[in-house]
Amino acid sequence: MTQDYLAFPRLFGSRAAATDVTLWHKHNPIFPVRLVDGARLNPSGQIWRRFHLGEWEYKQDPETLDDYEARQF
Numbered sequence: 001m002t003q004d005y006l007a008f009p010r011l012f013g014s015r016a017a018a019t020d021v022t023l024w025h026k027h028n029p030i031f032p033v034r035l036v037d038g039a040r041l042n043p044s045g046q047i048w049r050r051f052h053l054g055e056w057e058y059k060q061d062p063e064t065l066d067d068y069e070a071r072q073f
Helices: 001-011 063-070
Strands: 023-028 047-052 054-058
Touching: none
Parallel strands: none
Antiparallel strands: 023 047, 047 054
């Protein structure tokens, strides 16, 4: 009985490590965000964010030719 009780928390797996918000990490915003370079958001391209000097900063990967062609069909 004791062994079964100790095994119960392991059913859910180990907990994921917390994301370091000072490094750029992927982000999927609900509302439009202002990019660091002031560019407009592309319809495709991954958005990245980090917490720097007390505020969130956002940047976006440029759209590749393959991304553009994939949106056309």
